[in-house]
Amino acid sequence: MPQSRMGYAETERLSNLNLIQTKSASLKKLMARPENFDELVGQSEALANVFRRVEQVAPMNATVLLSGETGTGKGVVARAIYRCSARKEKPMITVNCAALPADRIERELFGEEKAGFTGGNPRQIGRFELADGGTLFVDEIGGLPLEMQSKLLRVMQEGEFERLGSTRTIKVDVRIIAASNRNLTEEIRQGSFREDLYYRLNVFPITLPPLRQRKEDIPLLVHHFLAKFNKKIGKQIELVSRATLNTLREYSWPGNVWELESVIERAVIISQGKTLQVLDRFEADRKREEAAEQDVKALVDLEHDYVLQVLQNTGWRIEGKTGAALILGLNPSTLRARMRKYGITRQ
Known part of the structure; x- marks a missing residue:
């Protein structure tokens, strides 16, 4: 090989080695981060905002609503909240509403007692009882049937329910963390989600950014997964x-x-060897254009709905300690400008 080619190859090899060492050092720093955030890998401002929101709400008993596309890490954030909470010594129980048939959801959530049952155990303990004193993570809550939404609302308001087939009222103390990849405000408009339940759930909303909005985190994620699968598969x-x-x-x-x-x-x-070989072929340009269009519409809708909701919750008060501007983290003049931009007027 000519000397110049050898020099180029060596330079590229050292550059790659330096890159992996730098990223590995950053990854180790992230993995040492306190507050049990070890599964949340990234240093972007978008993810840092999620960290801040988790730190704010985790020690409280407030209900949390996690929103975001499939695969953004809502379950990871739910576990981080749980591990940083005062309820971490008690169980965290998970139920995925989208994974259960409609006729099973009630007995899974609230349990069942079978009258006249002979043999075996006539009683099925539901997820709420199992989570008593701890946390219930209700994933894909947008898939919860309307009739179950009213029963969930009652438990959240009164802390009580009855098992299916029983008249005995059971009291529980459960913190709810809910997650949805659907736009629940749109579900409300379509009549498939209860507005009163939404307000009960949306005490402390956290929106998980899609990966295309935090691309600076991709190298750290790559090396995080590389270490994970090296260990799992036995590669180096x-x-x-x-x-x-x-x-x-x-x-x-x-x-x-x-x-x-x-x-x-x-x-x-x-x-093969020491270098990662990614053979997937990505349709980058087409996907990027489609995603950009979706992002613009989604962000506009999200901000409009959130500003409107906060204004409604504060009785349309803009300024002051209980005003919408302080809650939104905006100057009153900025909030008024956003209202004009989105055509939001007092209703």
């Missing part, structure tokens, strides 16, 4: 080329962190 892949990282940054990631994790696991399986 140490290098990720700049070209590979650039390709991963350019993709829009409609499946978010879940999709990236799958890509890295697949790459670890097929890679």
Whole structure:
């Protein structure tokens, strides 16, 4: 090999080595972060805002509503809140509303007593009883049938319910963390979600950003997953080329962190030697344009709905200690400008 080519190859190798070492150092710093945030990998401002919101609400008993696309890490954030809470010594129980048939959700949530049952156990303990004193994570709450929404609302308001097939009232003390990848305000407009339940759930909203809005976190996530799958599969892949990282940054990631994790696991399986080989082909340009259009509409709708909700909750008071501007973290003049921008008027 000519000397110049050897020099270029050596420079590229050292550059890659330096990159992995730098990213690994940053990753170790992140993994040492306190407050049990070890699963939340990233240093972007978008994710830092999520960290701040978690730190604010975790020690409280307030209900939390996590919103975001599938694969953005709502379950990870729910576990972080739980581990930082005063209820961490008690159980965290999870129920996924979208994964259960409608005719099973009630007995899963509230339990069941079978009258005249012979043999076995006539009583099924529901998730609320199992979570008593602890936390119930209600995932994909937008998939909860309307008739169950009223029963959930009652438990949240009164802390009591009856098992299916029983008249005995059971008291529980449960903190609710709910999550949805749906736009619940749109579900309300369509009549498929109760407005009163939404306000009960939306005490402390946290929105998880899609991966395409925090692309600076992709190198850290790549090395996080690389370490994970090296250990799982028994590989010793140490290098990720700049070209590979650039390709991963350019993709829009409609499946978010879940999709990236799958890509890295697949790459670890097929890679030979010390360098990660990503053979997936990404339709970067088309996906990026589609995502940009979706992002603009989603962000406008989200901000409009949130500003309107806060104004309604504060009785349309803009200034002062109980005013909407302080809650939103805006100057009163800025809030008035946003209201004009979105056509929000007092109702």
